[in-house]
Amino acid sequence: xxxxxxxxxxxxxxxxxxxxxxxxxxxxxxxxxxxxxxxxxxxxxxxxxxxxxxxxxxxxxxxxxxxxxxxxxxxxxxxxxxxxxxxxxxxxxxxxxxxxxxxxxxxxxxxxxxxxxxxxxxxxxxxxxxxxxxxxxxxxxxxxxxxxxxxxxxxxxxxxxxxxxxxxxxxxxxxxxxxxxxxxxxxxxxxxxxxxxxxxxxxxxxxxxxxxxxxxxxxxxxxxxxxxxxxxxxxxxxxxxxxxxxxxxxxxxxxxxxxxxxxxxxxxxxxxxxxxxxxxxxxxxxxxxxxxxxxxxxxxxxxxxxxxxxxxxxxxxxxxxxxxxxxxxxxxxxxxxxxxxxxxxxxxxxxxxxxxxxxxxxxxxxxxxxxxxxxxxxxxxxxxxxxxxxxxxxxxxxxxxxxxxxxxxxxxxxxxxxxxxxxxxxxxxxxxxxxxxxxxxxxxxxxxxxxxxxxxxxxxxxxxxxxxxxxxxxxxxxxxxxxxxxxxxxxxxxxxxxxxxxxxxxxxxxxx
Amino acid sequence: xxxxxxxxxxxxxxxxxxxxxxxxxxxxxxxxxxxxxxxxxxxxxxxxxxxxxxxxxxxxxxxxxxxxxxxxxxxxxxxxxxxxxxxxxxxxxxxxxxxxxxxxxxxxxxxxxxxxxxxxxxxxxxxxxxxxxxxxxxxxxxxxxxxxxxxxxxxxxxxxxxxxxxxxxxxxxxxxxxxxxxxxxxxxxxxxxxxxxxxxxxxxxxxxxxxxxxxxxxxxxxxxxxxxxxxxxxxxxxxxxxxxxxxxxxxxxxxxxxxxxxxxxxxxxxxxxxxxxxxxxxxxxxxxxxxxxxxxxxxxxxxxxxxxxxxxxxx
Numbered sequence: 001x002x003x004x005x006x007x008x009x010x011x012x013x014x015x016x017x018x019x020x021x022x023x024x025x026x027x028x029x030x031x032x033x034x035x036x037x038x039x040x041x042x043x044x045x046x047x048x049x050x051x052x053x054x055x056x057x058x059x060x061x062x063x064x065x066x067x068x069x070x071x072x073x074x075x076x077x078x079x080x081x082x083x084x085x086x087x088x089x090x091x092x093x094x095x096x097x098x099x100x101x102x103x104x105x106x107x108x109x110x111x112x113x114x115x116x117x118x119x120x121x122x123x124x125x126x127x128x129x130x131x132x133x134x135x136x137x138x139x140x141x142x143x144x145x146x147x148x149x150x151x152x153x154x155x156x157x158x159x160x161x162x163x164x165x166x167x168x169x170x171x172x173x174x175x176x177x178x179x180x181x182x183x184x185x186x187x188x189x190x191x192x193x194x195x196x197x198x199x200x201x202x203x204x205x206x207x208x209x210x211x212x213x214x215x216x217x218x219x220x221x222x223x224x225x226x227x228x229x230x231x232x233x234x235x236x237x238x239x240x241x242x243x244x245x246x247x248x249x250x251x252x253x254x255x256x257x258x259x260x261x262x263x264x265x266x267x268x269x270x271x272x273x274x275x276x277x278x279x280x281x282x283x284x285x286x287x288x289x290x291x292x293x294x295x296x297x298x299x300x301x302x303x304x305x306x307x308x309x310x311x312x313x314x315x316x317x318x319x320x321x322x323x324x325x326x327x328x329x330x331x332x333x334x335x336x337x338x339x340x341x342x343x344x345x346x347x348x349x350x351x352x353x354x355x356x357x358x359x360x361x362x363x364x365x366x367x368x369x370x371x372x373x374x375x376x377x378x379x380x381x382x383x384x385x386x387x388x389x390x391x392x393x394x395x396x397x398x399x400x401x402x403x404x405x406x407x408x409x410x411x412x413x414x415x416x417x418x419x420x421x422x423x424x425x426x427x428x429x430x431x432x433x434x435x436x437x438x439x440x441x442x443x444x445x446x447x448x449x450x451x452x453x454x455x456x457x458x459x460x461x462x463x464x465x466x467x468x469x470x471x472x473x474x475x476x477x478x479x480x481x482x483x484x485x486x487x488x489x490x491x492x493x494x495x496x497x498x499x500x501x502x503x504x505x506x507x508x509x510x511x512x
Numbered sequence: 513x514x515x516x517x518x519x520x521x522x523x524x525x526x527x528x529x530x531x532x533x534x535x536x537x538x539x540x541x542x543x544x545x546x547x548x549x550x551x552x553x554x555x556x557x558x559x560x561x562x563x564x565x566x567x568x569x570x571x572x573x574x575x576x577x578x579x580x581x582x583x584x585x586x587x588x589x590x591x592x593x594x595x596x597x598x599x600x601x602x603x604x605x606x607x608x609x610x611x612x613x614x615x616x617x618x619x620x621x622x623x624x625x626x627x628x629x630x631x632x633x634x635x636x637x638x639x640x641x642x643x644x645x646x647x648x649x650x651x652x653x654x655x656x657x658x659x660x661x662x663x664x665x666x667x668x669x670x671x672x673x674x675x676x677x678x679x680x681x682x683x684x685x686x687x688x689x690x691x692x693x694x695x696x697x698x699x700x701x702x703x704x705x706x707x708x709x710x711x712x713x714x715x716x717x718x719x720x721x722x723x724x725x726x727x728x729x730x731x732x733x734x735x736x737x738x739x740x741x742x743x744x745x746x747x748x749x750x751x752x753x754x755x756x757x758x759x760x761x762x763x764x765x766x767x768x769x770x771x772x773x774x775x776x777x778x779x780x781x782x783x784x785x786x787x788x789x790x791x792x793x794x795x796x797x798x799x800x801x802x803x804x805x806x807x808x809x810x811x812x813x814x815x816x817x818x819x820x821x822x823x824x825x826x827x
Contacts, residue, residue, distance in 0.1 A: 045780075048599035053553045125554045125563045176600060192684070193609055194599055195772045215682060217770040221665075222681045229673040229680040362556065390783065391556040392547040399561055411557045424560075431560040 036510065037198070037211040038491065040503060041223045042236035045216035046194040049177040052126040055161035060503050061214050063199055064164035064182030067095050067114065067143065068155045070416045074311075074499050076155050080109060080165055080183060081143070090150035090453060095143040095158075103167035104187040104202065111138030117165045118143070118158075120175075126162020127415055130424065150451040152458070156417035161501070185506050186212060208493070208509025224486070227251060233488045234503065240297035243484040252487040256496040257310035259413040260481035261303060262369065264357075265394065265406045268437035268474065272355040272382070273405070277332045279473045283322055284329035285380035291372045292479050295365055303477035305470050307412060310498055313459070314418055316466050322477060326380055333381065346381040354383030359407040360391040369478065370407045395431040407478070408432060413499045419449055422465065426474060434474035442468045519809075523802030530798030531791040535584070538787050539577050545785045546573050552598045552784030571597055584791065593795070594788035596781075603792040606777060611796060613683060614773035617766075618758040620693040622751060625700035632701070633708025640713050648709070652702040664695045664768040681770040692769040696762055700754050707750050708743065715742040741815050748815065752808035756801050 040061070047053035051064070058064040069079030081095040101109035115138045121128045122136075132148040147154060157163070167181035180188045185205040190198035196215045201207045215232075217223045224242035226232035228249065238246070247253040264282075266273040273279050288302035304321030307314040330340075338346040338353050346353040359370040367388060374384040397403025410425070410432055412418040425433020427446050445468065449461040487494040493507045538545070546568035551559040553567065568574055572583075587594055593603035636645040655663070668691060672680040678690045715721060763775030774793060781789035 046599070047553055048596075048601065050600070053599070056555075125550070125558065125566055127558070129562075193601070193606065193772060195683075195770070215770065217681055218767055219770070222668075222768055222770055225668055225673050226680045226682075229668075230676055231672075231680045231682065390543075390548065390551070392551040392559055393543060395547055395551075395559050395561065395564070396544050409556075414557055421557075432557070 035211045037213050038209045038234070038505060038508065039226075039232045040212065040214045040234045040236070040505075041217045041226050041232040042214065043216065043218055043220070043223070045218075046191075046197070048194075049180055050124065051121060051164045051166070051177070052124040052162040055126070055164045057197070057214060058180060058182060058184075058188075059161040059164055059501060061186060061197070061199055061212060062184040062502060062505055063180060063186050063188055063197075064166065065184050066159050066161070066163045066165060067118075068159040070159060070497075070499055070501055072495060072497055072504065074413075074416060076159060076416055079159070080114070081158075084155060086453065090451075091147045093145045093147070093154055094139070095145070097141050097143065101183055103169075103183055104181045105167050105169050107167055107169065109165065109183060111141055111143050113168050114138070114143050114165050116168060118145075118163060120171075121160075121163045124162060127160040127420060128157055128163050130420070131157040150453070152453050153415070153417045153419050153450055156415045156420060159416050159501075160414070205506075207506055209491075209505055212505055227486050227488060230488070233491055234494070235486045236483075236503075238484040238486055240482075240484065243486065244297075246486050250489075252489065252494055254483075254485045254487070254494070254496045256483045256485070256498050257308050258481050258483040258498055258500060259307060259311050259314075259418060260409060260411045261306060261308070261477055262366070262407065262409050262479045262481070263306070264373070264476040264478060265398075265403075265408050265432065265435065266474075266476065267401075267404050267435045269401070269435070270355055270404050271351065272353060275336060276472060277336050279476065281329040281332035281336075281380075282377065282382070283473055283476045284325045284332070285377055285382070286373055286476070286478065287324040287376055288322065288478055289324065290376075291369055295368050295372060296479060296482070298482060301479045301482060303479050305466065306475075306477045307418065307466070308480040311412070311418060313462055314412075314466060316463060316470075319467065319470050329380055338381075340381055344378075344381055345383050352383050353381065354385070355404040356385045356387055357405050357407060358387045358389060358393065358397065358403065360393070361388060362391055363409050366407050366409065373407065373478070398431045398435050401436075403435065409481070410475075413501075416499060416501075419446070422446065422469075423450065426469065437472075437474045439468060439472055439474075442472070519802070519806040523799045523806065526802045527795040527797075527799035530794040532581075534790045534794040535577075535581055535787065538785055538790060541785065545787070546571075548783075548785040549597050552786065567597075584788070588795075593792045596789050597786045598781075598784050598789075603788050606789060607774075607792050607796050610772055610774050610777040613771065614759050614762075614775070617689060617693055617696070617762070617771065617773055618755055620689050621696035621700060621758055622755060624693055624697035625704055625754070628697060628701035629705035629708055632705040634712060636705065636709040637712035637716070640709075645709065648705060652706050655698050655702040658699075660695060660699065660762070660764045661768050663698055664691070664765055667691050667695055668768075681768070683771050688769075688771065692762075692765050692771050695765050695769075696758055700758070704747065704750055704754065708747060711743040711746050718742065744815050745812055748808050748811045752804050755804050759797065759800055759804075 044057065046057055055064065065079045067079060067081040069077045071077045080098055080101060082098045084093060084095040086093050097109055097111060097114065103109060115136050118136050122133060131154060132151050134146050134148045136143065136145050145154065164182060166177065170177050170179050170181040172178040185202060185207060186199040187202055188197060189200045194216065196213060198213045201210050217226065220237065220239045221242060223232065223235040224238050224246060227235040228246060243253055266279065268274060289299045292302040293299040305315065305319055309315045333346050333353065338348045340346050357370055357374060359366045361367050370386055374386055377384045394403065394406045394408055410421065412421045414421055423446050424430040427443050429435055429437060442465065445461050445465045449458055449465065452458050452461065483496065483500065485496050490511060491508050492511050493509055495504050495507060497504060544564060546564040547559065550563040550567045554563055572580065584594065595602055596606060632648050636648040639645060668680055672678050672691060678687050682688050759774060762773065763779045766773045766776040777789065778793045781793065
């Protein structure tokens with residue numbers, strides 16, 4: 001008897017269900033096995049396998065290493081290179097590789113493979129392309145790097161996550177990374193697109209945590225709830241409200257000051273910022289403590305100078321702190337020839353004193369901070385209009401000269417030494433730094449700092465760089481950053497890297 | 513057969529038009545696409561004109577737009593949807609992975625919505641204007657007015673955080689689907705329960721039902737072969753619209769639950785101006801919409817013999 005059409009259809013659907021359901025679930029079939037996995041949740045998803053794009057994830061999860069690393073105080077430390085030194089010519093560096101180091105495919109780490117990886121990093125989009133390297137070569141088990149001029153911060157550039165060293169077999173025929181074969185104590189065991197990676201400890205590493213995973217969770221509240229609900233063991237970059245809630249609930253919460261700063265990037269060719277007096281007036285007209293208290297829930301984050309105390313070498317306690325003083329601000333504005341109108345705004349020669357302030361919502365605290373700055377400066381007597389967009393508009397506006405001012409978040413720990421960012425931003429005015437402003441003394445100081453190998457001379461030059469930036473205000477600091485992290489009670493040994501370069505998973509263990 | 517082939521062709525044409533519109537949309541956006549892509553690749557801190565030039569040269573963005581469009585069309589003709597401008601992963605692979613998850617979420621959400629909607633709709637229709645009907649109407653209005661992230665948190669907090677019955681967020685296991693699917697299903701059921709209620713009431717009051725009752729047929733004999741069809745026809749149309757909505761537009765739910773579906777993929781691609789991904793999503797979603805429409809039409813024809821007879825008469 002012929003099967004009725006309806007029955008055939010129903011059976012076909014039932015037969016097809018496992019096929020329909022299999023693809024999205026099969027990735028986690030291995031995870032369904034009973035393994036105790038450390039779950040790390042953070043905002044940033046992978047942007048492919050290229051070190052310049054996603055190296056920060058693999059470095060933080062200790063899957064890949066660079067030649068140079070950092071310790072938990074932020075100081076440079078050996079990684080794949082056990083030691084390094086510079087020749088008397090001060091341009092030839094020699095990095096000795098760690099003995100017995102192997103890639104995750106079992107092949108030994110050789111100077112040749114390191115040279116190949118570094119050449120790739122130089123030609124890519126990472127920080128290494130900004131270092132004045134002329135050539136890199138191997139010399140036995142030593143990697144030799146030659147710079148075009150004495151360049152003391154070179155090891156810091158080699159610590160950049162884009163300079164992680166991968167095995168030759170990691171690259172496909174097209175030169176793209178097709179497999180993440182690093183040298184870290186954990187090796188990549190699974191990846192789901194750009195959202196999740198899983199790793200396991202290499203057999204020879206005696207680690208407290210055997211299996212780990214990193215999941216990109218864009219929403220801060222979701223990350224907090226995952227920690228609270230037991231789905232995550234470490235939650236990065238929590239909001240102040242969620243952090244306080246979890247702290248009250250007894251979770252292991254950490255607050256680390258990190259070298260990221262929210263600053264007002266200004267166009268020094270614009271009338272509102274053309275003179276130092278006006279830049280100082282605007283700085284004096286911003287109540288940073290009020291903004292830090294109301295928006296960031298931490299008045300201590302109000303910036304008193306560019307870099308926070310946590311970067312001890314780059315913070316000068318003897319400098320007069322940036323302060324809120326609207327009386328002095330008005331005096332400076334009036335001394336510059338501006339007169340206050342009946343509407344409360346200052347004007348000169350028929351032109352109102354004011355500017356357009358741009359910011360971006362990719363960092364959610366920036367728009368409300370911009371609104372607060374607008375209100376405070378309005379009270380002072382400046383007309384500030386707000387514009388929102390995406391962060392790349394800051395670079396575009398800098399490039400075409402249309403940017404007037406922008407409230408941005410700037411990371412001074414892109415490299416372990418802030419000089420990398422300072423040089424990019426203030427020597428000739430990088431896209432995120434000074435705009436239409438240069439200072440010969442500052443440029444000279446930066447060059448001296450880069451070329452000196454004498455620690456005490458470097459310390460003196462650092463002090464003068466900090467003082468010059470504080471005095472001239474090419475960018476106006478507003479607030480520093482707190483890095484808010486939470487850990488579950490299931491783990492012990494948690495610690496937070498102030499440079500956000502590692503999650504220090506090798507120090508963790510399960511509580512019995 | 514010919515009609516099905518024509519509909520299939522129609523679906524692909526719709527997808528292609530959507531993809532071309534996506535191309536035009538991205539091209540007309542202000543700002544530098546290469547800069548935006550550099551920011552997406554390297555992060556805001558490293559975005560600068562030199563890295564934008566790196567991206568521009570690598571992707572050939574300096575070519576005029578007609579050249580780039582023709583190149584994409586030529587690759588599409590060979591079945592190649594290209595690679596993501598950000599991650600360099602194959603667009604086809606991304607669409608398969610994210611699309612499969614969205615399809616799964618959509619299927620589970622629609623099924624769940626019917627589990628909620630059918631009993632509520634039927635109970636409401638039993639006594640139109642009664643207590644149950646009015647309570648259901650109020651519940652529907654309340655649920656529909658709730659933003660999706662509020663619905664999501666309202667489910668997440670008790671069931672995932674406090675009771676730990678389900679994971680808070682993520683993907684990969686069946687349990688990860690429950691809360692996001694329920695979040696979506698509640699909003700769908702709020703609409704479909706009311707639609708079902710109205711359809712049942714209209715069917716009960718229809719002239720042919722009165723005729724069948726006059727003929728002496730009992731309730732089951734009237735409802736099962738005749739009433740169900742009459743109710744199912746508008747419901748199939750509604751479900752097809754809801755299916756399209758779920759596949760295409762639940763980015764907020766996917767973000768809150770960190771569930772990587774098409775909504776999340778397209779939002780990320782739009783922010784980064786990742787044109788190959790945007791076009792790929794446009795193509796697939798456009799074609800999916802047409803396919804869902806075709807399935808709904810076929811289902812309606814199976815349910816409503818009047819449409820089949822009408823098409824025979826036209827032929």
